[in-house]
Amino acid sequence: MLNKLLILLLVASLTGCSASRINTKAEEEKLMEVSREWSRAASAQDIDHIVSYWSDSAFFLSQGQPAIQGKAGIRAMVEQSSKIPGFKISWEPIRASVSKSGDMGYLIERNQMSMNDPSGKTITIQGTVVTIWKKDASGNWKNVVDIGVHDLPN
Amino acid sequence: MLNKLLILLLVASLTGCSASRINTKAEEEKLMEVSREWSRAASAQDIDHIVSYWSDSAFFLSQGQPAIQGKAGIRAMVEQSSKIPGFKISWEPIRASVSKSGDMGYLIERNQMSMNDPSGKTITIQGTVVTIWKKDASGNWKNVVDIGVHDLPN
Numbered sequence: 242m243l244n245k246l247l248i249l250l251l252v253a254s255l256t257g258c259s260a261s262r263i264n265t266k267a268e269e270e271k272l273m274e275v276s277r278e279w280s281r282a283a284s285a286q287d288i289d290h291i292v293s294y295w296s297d298s299a300f301f302l303s304q305g306q307p308a309i310q311g312k313a314g315i316r317a318m319v320e321q322s323s324k325i326p327g328f329k330i331s332w333e334p335i336r337a338s339v340s341k342s343g344d345m346g347y348l349i350e351r352n353q354m355s356m357n358d359p360s361g362k363t364i365t366i367q368g369t370v371v372t373i374w375k376k377d378a379s380g381n382w383k384n385v386v387d388i389g390v391h392d393l394p395n
Numbered sequence: 396m397l398n399k400l401l402i403l404l405l406v407a408s409l410t411g412c413s414a415s416r417i418n419t420k421a422e423e424e425k426l427m428e429v430s431r432e433w434s435r436a437a438s439a440q441d442i443d444h445i446v447s448y449w450s451d452s453a454f455f456l457s458q459g460q461p462a463i464q465g466k467a468g469i470r471a472m473v474e475q476s477s478k479i480p481g482f483k484i485s486w487e488p489i490r491a492s493v494s495k496s497g498d499m500g501y502l503i504e505r506n507q508m509s510m511n512d513p514s515g516k517t518i519t520i521q522g523t524v525v526t527i528w529k530k531d532a533s534g535n536w537k538n539v540v541d542i543g544v545h546d547l548p549n
Contacts, residue, residue: 300503302523304458305548338529338539340494347501347527347540349454369456371525371542373501375492385492386501388525388542394459 263343272346272374275382276334283330286323292316296375296383303389327357332370346382347373352389367392417497426500426528429536430488437484440477446470450529450537457543481511486524500536501527506543521546 279294292312295301301309301318309315322328332352339346350370358364370389374382433448446466449455455463455472463469476482486506493500504524512518524543528536 300525302525302544304544305546306544307546308523338499340496340499342494342496342498344496345492345494345499345501347499349540369462369542371454371456371527371540373525373527386503386525388523388544390456390458390460390542390544392459392461 263339263341265339265341265343268339268343268346269337272337272339272348272382273334275374276332276348276350276372280330280332283332288316288319288323291319294384295387296377296385299384300386300388302387304391325356326361327355327363329353329355344376345374347371417493417495419493419495419497422493422497422500423491426491426493426502426536427488429528430486430502430504430526434484434486437486442470442473442477445473448538449541450531450539453538454540454542456541458545479510480515481509481517483507483509498530499528501525 275294279291282290282294292315295312295315297312298310299312299315301315309318322330330352332350334348334350336349337346348371350372352368352370353365354368355363355365368389368391370387372384372388373386375385377383429448433445436444436448446469449466449469451466452464453466453469455469463472476484484506486504488502488504490503491500502525504526506522506524507519508522509517509519522543522545524541526538526542527540529539531537
């Protein structure tokens with residue numbers, strides 16, 4: 242009986258951490274899939290759905306624009322963008338990394354943004370975006386920092 | 396004897412994870428201090444020291460410039476910048492966040508970059524930078540992603 246208890250305790254002491262061990266590769270793939278879903282959502286023009294990927298206190302940073310913090314400001318930016326004639330945006334994640342604890346991660350993404358010039362001709366700008374993510378209380382990845390640069394000077 | 400062993404194993408099973416528990420607040424302060432040290436190093440023009448803060452495979456991203464990956468490319472960029480007449484850069488971290496596992500973190504920083512215009516007059520540009528960090532094998536924070544935007548359009 243004591244021997245069995247000893248073995249049980251030994252197993253517990255050796256595996257005590259394993260329940261909280263995270264499969265970071267799987268989390269990285271999940272994060273890339275969230276990014277792809279978000280890109281598809283961006284083309285569907287459902288503003289509630291688009292905005293749901295950001296955390297409540299997310300930072301959004303872009304060249305020549307004041308930093309935006311929080312969902313209300315981000316929603317206003319998304320609404321404004323959606324009114325630009327010919328506006329379209331899409332992206333693909335190219336690299337993901339998740340912390341050992343699985344509560345923080347980041348993506349490097351390439352994006353394409355199109356809009357019409359005054360004559361109605363489509364202009365397309367390409368760029369690189371870095372997004373940082375945290376798991377919310379329900380275990381869903383939410384974007385906390387979103388910062389991008391364009392390939393060409395403005 | 397067996398009782399003592401049982402107690403030891405019980406203690407081990409209950410505390411097995413605590414050795415790896417991280418003080419994230421302390422790590423966040425450490426990360427901000429590394430950022431401040433790096434800013435002081437940037438003004439001292441010691442290129443080896445400046446470059447030592449980036450990891451070997453770090454990404455450096457800035458508006459209108461191709462993405463740079465790896466230390467050789469980053470060193471070339473730092474050398475080139477140091478030759479710009481009147482070039483100066485400094486920054487202050489304004490927010491830090493570290494994962495529960497203490498192996499990944501990020502900073503939001505405000506920076507000031509100065510250089511001389513063709514007439515020799517100083518131009519100063521301010522901006523926001525996001526830096527992502529990972530602990531290396533020796534437990535030192537190294538920058539893995541460095542991306543910034545300026546307040547004013549180029």
